Each structure stands twice: as C-alpha cells, then as structure tokens.
Amino acid sequence: MRTRFALTLRAVRVTGTVVAVGVPALAGGSVRRLRHGPAAGRRFVYHRLVALLMLLGPTFVKAGQVLGTRRDLLPPALCDELSLLQDSVAPLNAAQTAVALAEAYGAEVDDVFASVDPRPVASGSVASVYRARLCSGQDVAVKLRRPGIERTMSEDLALIRGGAKFVARLPVFRGVPVEEVVANMAGAILGQLDFEREADNLRRLRKNLAEVPRVWVPKVYPEACRPRCIVMEFIPDLAVGTADQCSPVTRRRFAASGMAAMYQMLFVDGFVHCDMHPGNLYFTRSAQVVVLDAGFSVQLSDRLRRLFAEFFMNMAIGRGRHAAEIVIRSAARVTDDADLDGFTVRMADLVERSHGQPASEFSLIAFAMEMFDLQRRFGIHAAPELIFPLLSLLVIEGTIRELDPNMDFQEAAKPQLMRGLFGTDGGRPTLG
DSSP, X not given: OHHHHHHHHHHHHHHHHHXXXXXXXXXXXXXXXXXXXXXXXXXXXXXXXXXXXXXXXXXXXXXXXXXXXXXXXXXXXXXXXXXXOOOOOXXXXXHHHHHHHHHHHGGGHXXXXXXXXXXXXXXXXXXXXXXXXXXXXXXXXXXXXXXXXXXXXXXXXHHHHHHHHHHHTSGGGTTSOHHHHHHHHHHHHHXXXXXXXXXXXXXXXXXXXXXXXXXXXXXXXXXXXXXXXXXXXXXXXXXXXXXXXXXXXXXXXXXXXXXXXXXXXXXXXXXXXXXXXXXXXXXXXXXXXXXXXXXXXXXXXXXXXXXXXXXXXXXXXXXXXXXXXXXXXXXXXXXXXXXXXXXXXXXHHHHHHHHTSOTTTOOHHHHHHHHHHHHHHHTEEEOHHHHHHHHHHHHHHHHHHHHOTTOOHHHHHHHHHHHHHHSSSOSOOOOO
C-alpha cells in the first residue's frame, strides 16, 4: 500500500513537471518551426527535452543517456542532444557516506577497512567512489551505492514502462518497438545497480583483456565486496587530459591498445563493455589504457558474435551484398512491408563507397548513421544485443581519432577478426 501511494505521488510530480516543461517546449518549437524551419523547431524541442530529463532526476537522466545511443531508431539530432546529458547529483557528504557504509557492511566495516577517506574521488547518480585501505594493507577504490537509489530508480522505471505502454498505442508509433526499446533501456539501468554483477564483469574483462598489450582493468577484491559495494585496485593519478600531455608516439600507442581491446571484446570474446566514454577510459603516463566501470556490459551469443565479425570483415574488404545479407539475418524484427531487395542494393552501395575511402577519411559514425537510416527506411530492426556493442565502437572512435587521426579502423581489426572467425592471427579469409 505504501509503495503504491509513493508511486502515485511520484507519478503526479513527474506528470506535473512534464506538463510544466513540455507544453511550453512544444509551443516554442512550433514558433521556431514557423520562423526558422522544421529543423530549428525540432532542435528547440530536443534541447528542452534534455532539460526536462535533468529536472526529473537521475533515473530519467540515465534513461536519456541509454536511449541516446539508439541511433538506429531515434533521429540523429535528438541523439546528439541526449548525448550531452550528464549526472548532476551532488556527491555524498560525510554523514551520507557513513550511512552507505553501514548499509553495505554493518558492524564489520572496521574488520574490512583500516581507513576510508570520506571525500569521494568520483561521484555519479548511482554511486560515489572513495579511496580506502584494507586491513590487509592494500590501497583500494571503494564504489559505494547511494542509499535508497534502488527504490527511487525502480519506481521511476515502473512509471517509464507505464508511459511506454501508452505511447506504443499511438498511431504515430505504429511499427516502432517502443516497449521493447524501453525494456532494454530499463535492463541497462538496473544492471548498473547490480554491483555483484558488475564486480563479476570487471573480473571477466580483466581476464579477457590480459593478453592485450598495455590494457589495465583494475583487480577486484571479492572478499571485501558486498552487494552494495565494489572494492577494487586503486589506480592513482587518473585524469581525462593525460593523453594531451604525451608524445605523438605514446598517443598512437594509446590508440592501438584501445582499439585492440575493443576488437578483442567484439570479435573474440563476445563480452563487450558498452560504455567506453572518456569517463570510463583513461590513459596513464606509462602508456597504459585503463578500463573502468563495467556495469553496462553485454554478452553476445556465439551466433551474434560471429555475425558481427562477419559483417565487419565484409565491410573491410568491400563485399557489400554479403554485409547487407548479414544485417538482415541478424535483425531482431523485419516489418511486414520491409523492402529487403531495396535495402540490399542501398546497403551494398554504402559498403562499397566506404571501402574506397582513404583510412583518414573513413568514419565509423558516418557509416553507422547511414546504415541506421537505411534500416529505418526499409523496415529492418537490429537486435539490441548488436546495437549496444556497435554504438560502443562509435563512442570510442572519437577518442581514438583524437589520439591517432590516421588510424585505419578496418585494418586494425584484422588480427582479432582472424582469431574470432578462424582461430588464427593471419591467413586470407574466404567468406561465403
């Protein structure tokens, strides 16, 4: 009864905020559309939507961040706005940190930690991170979940799912898998609350990426972890701008190691960190690439891993019709009026045009945006298990281009492609 009352109260507040911000946004968008054209009107509405999500709180910010990756379904201009969403939650203060530690460890906190610095070194909507020392002497990073965040996010996601059911019935969204997209989004958000799963993900990534030169995934201390807390190796002096202070040679090494790690996940292991933005990808002055925060990771089935690798290989060697056929085979859904022949012709043309570009001019983002547009137009809905890894590749492209503008993404993929498809680092492939 209490939960239902709290949910109803939250629904009233959310609805009031949506009306208060949404109605003026739509009106303002209409005015700008008349004065400056449709694109200006849409940009204004999308910008106000981002402001609305930030007002609604961390769950809606997370939802917007995840939905902003769905460039296969949403307009690119909207995805660009959603990509600007940032957590704006204040870090836990000393009293809140004490509560969070007590919730995580109870009376045994002093048996685990010799000391915990109450000043967080990083903070987000789900957790804050602290430097601490275990009683056994190791310096560690402690990722501590915010008190009450699971209930807040669960209630908000229940409201979002209810809204999705309503929206899915509207004629304008007919044929769009609204509820499926929201379900995948909710799963991605709730996965970031599951710290036991995230700790397992980190251990798995550390093992999988151990063979990639100069890649560092922090060690997890499972004996110190709890369901509400992850304890891992502390990596000092992490800063977003480290690479800017390094030589061109070191920056190229960063780029090569970062891409090798991404391709190892995509083509060999099939276990993919899907949130490789600069806040989770760092570089050290000793030329190592540090990968953090594995809460948003997916496991590809062996079939999808191979299809993804086959697609990338055919793209790399310019076999357009084969690449188009793989997109169709891997689709989660094909609409009743889908034009498969038309899609195949246009997709083959895209692959062949891209194959002819110099490495410095080829853009994964531009390629993917055109491919997603073709999928929307011709009625082919990609499997979410493939979309998130592909978009993770797009996220890392910008970072890699800054480090090495001449990186040949397709050539760099070949060692991991050979291993993923044929169990070898060399040889000349024959794809059917």
